[in-house]
Amino acid sequence: MNGDATRSTGPAAPPRRPILLVLIFALAGIGFAALAWSLAADAMRLAAKGVRVEAQVVSIDEHGRRGAASYTPTFQFRTTDGRVVRERSSESVSSKAEIAGGRRVAVVYDPDRTSNVRLASSVDAGPGVLPWIFGGFAIAAFALAGVALFKRPAAPR
Numbered sequence: 001m002n003g004d005a006t007r008s009t010g011p012a013a014p015p016r017r018p019i020l021l022v023l024i025f026a027l028a029g030i031g032f033a034a035l036a037w038s039l040a041a042d043a044m045r046l047a048a049k050g051v052r053v054e055a056q057v058v059s060i061d062e063h064g065r066r067g068a069a070s071y072t073p074t075f076q077f078r079t080t081d082g083r084v085v086r087e088r089s090s091e092s093v094s095s096k097a098e099i100a101g102g103r104r105v106a107v108v109y110d111p112d113r114t115s116n117v118r119l120a121s122s123v124d125a126g127p128g129v130l131p132w133i134f135g136g137f138a139i140a141a142f143a144l145a146g147v148a149l150f151k152r153p154a155a156p157r
Contacts, residue, residue, distance in 0.1 A: 021148045029141035036134035042090070042116065043127035050108035052120055053077050057103050058086060060096065073099040075107055075117055091118045 055077035063070050070092040078084050087109070093099060098119070106120035 018148050022145050025141050025145035025148060029138045029145060032134045032138035032141060036131040036138060039134070040127045040131040043123065043131075046108050046110060046116065046118060046123050047126070049110065050123060051080055051111050052106060052108050053079075054104055055107040055117075057099050057105060060099060061088075062096075063092065069096075070094055071096050071099060073119075075105075077107060077109070077117075079109070079114060080111065085114050087115050087117045089118055090116050091122055093119065093122070 055075035057073045058076045059074045061072045061074075063072065071094070072089050072092045074086060074088045076084065076086045089107075098121070099105065107117050108120050108123040109118075110116035
């Protein structure tokens with residue numbers, strides 16, 4: 001036999017799937033979905049079971065810079081069982097005017113966990129757009145995992 005003959009090495013190996021890539025996209029999708037659900041569930045829980053009281057703004061923490069600042073107020077309020085608590089808001093706001101220091105504002109807090117407190121206007125507005133954004137990221141990550149899993153490998157040359 002001359003050296004031009006092709007040797008058979010047995011059955012063709014199954015195409016390799018990029019399992020690591022699929023795993024990364026699937027885990028990212030799970031993470032984004034969990035984050036979206038957590039944000040939405042927290043807002044819905046406050047809307048359904050939260051207690052509305054009047055609170056005093058005792059301090060304001062500023063975050064960010066160059067015109068993109070957000071503000072996180074700390075409230076002092078009396079719970080339904082008579083305790084006076086001081087809790088930092090679980091949500092930042094973009095306007096410092098509505099939470100000016102010393103001002104009295106309506107807040108909603110979770111009676112089981114007083115650290116979950118927000119401005120009543122924020123609770124009334126609903127969960128907002130952030131859960132939808134993270135939900136979109138979750139769908140995109142799952143779609144990319146599906147593409148990576150079911151993509152046909154290129155034919156060998």
